[in-house]
Amino acid sequence: MPKKIIEPINADFDDLALAIVTPEKDPAMIKTAIRLHEADLYVPTLRYLDSAPGGFAETSDLIEHLETIFNISGEDAQILDGRSDTKFSQIARNMISHRTSSTNFIKKGYAEYDNNRKGLQITVTGRSLLKQIYG
Structure with a gap:
């Protein structure tokens, strides 16, 4: 099971990616007792894109997958006003x-947003990062 880490919201993505490495290829659902931040989703998103047909997933499918693996509850599961x-x-x-933010994984070139298809595409750089993390 991935390590639970608490990091500043503006933490560098590369450092975060390396901090949550585990030898498991397909971890079971992750149950967290902490609030999730955007950066917590980067590596699971890349892993999902890597396994998706053509390395692409629509945003709605991606969110559904992330909701399943993170087994969201508490504050994260609350409907916004x-x-x-x-x-x-x-x-x-x-x-x-936030894809233009300097700490965002899209800005760093690990994935690309396809506005026409409304989703994310993993890049060669993203696949290289996963290979570096997981072997």
Whole structure:
């Protein structure tokens, strides 16, 4: 099971990616007792994209997958005021909306957002990172 880590929200993605490495290729659902942050989703997102047909997944499918593996509960599962989505789904969508931020995995070249298909595509750099982490 991946290590539970608490990190500053603006932590460098490369450091975070290396901090959560585990030898397991397909961990069971992750149960967290801490609030999830955008950066916590980067490596699981890359792993999902890597296994998706053509390395691409629509945002809605990605969020559904992440909700399953993180087994969201508590504050992350609460519906946002005046909206129909959860705090967790907003965090997941922020990965895309914050794609120009210097610490974002899309800005670093690990994935690309495809506006036409409304989803993410893993890049060669993203696959290289996964190979470096998981072998």
